[in-house]
Amino acid sequence: MRLAKLTLAVAAAALAMAISLAQAAEPLRIGVEGAYPPFSWKEADGTLKGFDIDIAMALCNRMGRECELVEQDWDGIIPALLARKYDAIIASMSITEERKKRVDFTKKYYNTPARFVAAADTGMEPTPEGMKGKTVGTQRGTIHQCYMEKVFPDTELRLYATQEEVFLDLNAGRIDASISDSIQAKEGFLATEDGEGYDFLGGVQYLRECHGDGAGIAVRKGEDELREALTQAIQEIRADGTYQQINDRYFDFDVYGATE
Amino acid sequence: MAEERAPSLLESITEFSENASPLDFMVILEHWDLFAEGLWMTTNLVVLALLIGGCLSIPLAVARANRTPILNQIIWGYVYVFRGTPLLVQLYLIYYGLGQFEAVRDSILWPVLRDPWWCALIAFTLNTAAYTTEIFRGSIEAVPFGEVEAAKACGMPRLKRLQRVILPSAFRRSLPAYSNEVIFMLHGSVVASTVTIVDILGAGRELNAKYYLAYEGFIAAAVLYMILVYFISRGFKFWEKKWFAHLRPREDAEAEAKQPGAAAPQTALVR
Numbered sequence: 001m002r003l004a005k006l007t008l009a010v011a012a013a014a015l016a017m018a019i020s021l022a023q024a025a026e027p028l029r030i031g032v033e034g035a036y037p038p039f040s041w042k043e044a045d046g047t048l049k050g051f052d053i054d055i056a057m058a059l060c061n062r063m064g065r066e067c068e069l070v071e072q073d074w075d076g077i078i079p080a081l082l083a084r085k086y087d088a089i090i091a092s093m094s095i096t097e098e099r100k101k102r103v104d105f106t107k108k109y110y111n112t113p114a115r116f117v118a119a120a121d122t123g124m125e126p127t128p129e130g131m132k133g134k135t136v137g138t139q140r141g142t143i144h145q146c147y148m149e150k151v152f153p154d155t156e157l158r159l160y161a162t163q164e165e166v167f168l169d170l171n172a173g174r175i176d177a178s179i180s181d182s183i184q185a186k187e188g189f190l191a192t193e194d195g196e197g198y199d200f201l202g203g204v205q206y207l208r209e210c211h212g213d214g215a216g217i218a219v220r221k222g223e224d225e226l227r228e229a230l231t232q233a234i235q236e237i238r239a240d241g242t243y244q245q246i247n248d249r250y251f252d253f254d255v256y257g258a259t260e
Numbered sequence: 261m262a263e264e265r266a267p268s269l270l271e272s273i274t275e276f277s278e279n280a281s282p283l284d285f286m287v288i289l290e291h292w293d294l295f296a297e298g299l300w301m302t303t304n305l306v307v308l309a310l311l312i313g314g315c316l317s318i319p320l321a322v323a324r325a326n327r328t329p330i331l332n333q334i335i336w337g338y339v340y341v342f343r344g345t346p347l348l349v350q351l352y353l354i355y356y357g358l359g360q361f362e363a364v365r366d367s368i369l370w371p372v373l374r375d376p377w378w379c380a381l382i383a384f385t386l387n388t389a390a391y392t393t394e395i396f397r398g399s400i401e402a403v404p405f406g407e408v409e410a411a412k413a414c415g416m417p418r419l420k421r422l423q424r425v426i427l428p429s430a431f432r433r434s435l436p437a438y439s440n441e442v443i444f445m446l447h448g449s450v451v452a453s454t455v456t457i458v459d460i461l462g463a464g465r466e467l468n469a470k471y472y473l474a475y476e477g478f479i480a481a482a483v484l485y486m487i488l489v490y491f492i493s494r495g496f497k498f499w500e501k502k503w504f505a506h507l508r509p510r511e512d513a514e515a516e517a518k519q520p521g522a523a524a525p526q527t528a529l530v531r
């Protein structure tokens with residue numbers, strides 16, 4: 001009897017080990033976007049580059065797991081996670097209450113504020129009254145869409161599949177302003193040739209309900225082991241200087257934001 | 261009383277829809293106005309494009325069928341370009357492509373090209389006109405020579421011949437092919453949602469993006485397209501019956517009105 005129990009225990013332990021080994025061997029698939037410079041973009045040769053991509057690689061290194069990047073349009077990035085096309089999303093996704101209903105988040109890995117961008121000489125007031133009847137573009141399904149619908153209900157909102165298209169249309173003069181992440185707007189548009197004659201309009205736009213607590217890594221609900229491993233890895237790369245190294249490739253300040 | 265009341269019917273349906281049902285249908289119903297707006301947008305874009313494109317295609321088809329020199333080659337080129345490239349590419353070129361040029365942005369056309377709705381209408385119209393031109397050209401060429409000859413023998417001048425004999429006969433002949441074009445145009449119109457227009461698919465995408473859903477918005481959109489296609493095919497059925505009435509044996513035509521199905525074999529033969 002005791003022997004039988006022991007055998008069972010050994011078998012169970014072996015099985016658990018086999019499973020964990022299989023898990024370790026299986027590459028961790030990470031969903032990324034690829035149209036959100038400088039956080040993620042695609043080089044001419046098709047390779048993915050950017051802050052999100054480097055962070056993803058550093059986290060995988062830290063956790064000692066092989067990783068596979070899966071490119072996914074923003075529109076379907078959460079549905080594809082739920083459909084198990086990948087196991088985690090590292091795509092500058094803000095941690096918001098609405099999203100927490102569908103997925104779980106790690107602690108933040110960076111936090112930068114949202115701001116409007118418009119022609120430098122627009123003369124438009126960045127207030128709900130000042131932007132009444134104006135047209136603002138943003139990416140569909142983002143914190144910025146939520147913010148505009150809640151705070152600027154009288155402004156016409158145009159929704160795009162990528163933030164790059166928003167800036168294309170801002171440049172073409174089809175919209176009066178864009179709202180997006182301020183760092184993304186600066187590096188991805190204002191600092192480029194196309195961004196000439198454009199500037200930030202007003203200061204930081206923030207509504208806790210929409211903007212949440214910075215960008216985190218999303219995993220499927222209930223996958224606590226992976227979520228905790230990722231959170232721990234974020235803290236470890238913060239501590240050992242890897243984060244700083246990656247940060248300095250893209251920014252001249254710390255995008256992590258205030259330490260909690 | 262308020263504290264202990266049982267959940268109302270609406271609440272329990274919502275609860276079931278959100279948690280138990282594989283399809284959260286309540287979220288679709290809650291946003292019916294979004295889909296109504298999308299339905300209106302799709303319908304007005306497609307109907308206007310078909311009307312304008314259809315009118316454009318008639319003279320183009322006549323010129324092609326008559327092999328009018330120079331015009332024939334130009335129209336052939338136009339048709340080739342618009343049938344040879346995907347509608348999405350055409351719309352992108354008009355919307356994002358033209359908007360890149362300062363000359364276009366400074367021109368008097370910009371107020372029109374600035375608006376995504378106009379860009380979509382232009383792309384759809386040019387696209388459907390190209391396809392319809394080919395459909396009409398084929399059926400004009402297929403008008404039996406005897407009919408034309410008879411009209412000539414009656415002393416009808418060229419234009420009268422076209423108006424009274426050739427075009428009516430050609431329209432009739434092209435009806436089945438044209439019904440396909442109408443349905444393809446409806447389905448092709450989904451590309452409007454890629455240039456910020458909230459059409460039926462755009463409404464579905466907006467719903468999906470708002471609640472991070474995978475398919476609810478698409479299913480609602482699919483159902484709406486299916487309903488539209490149902491009405492389109494019913495409409496064409498009705499027209500075919502009316503226009504092809506002369507091809508059916510007379511007594512059957514009357515009998516069929518009372519007894520549907522009796523004339524079915526004949527209808528099948530006619531097709």
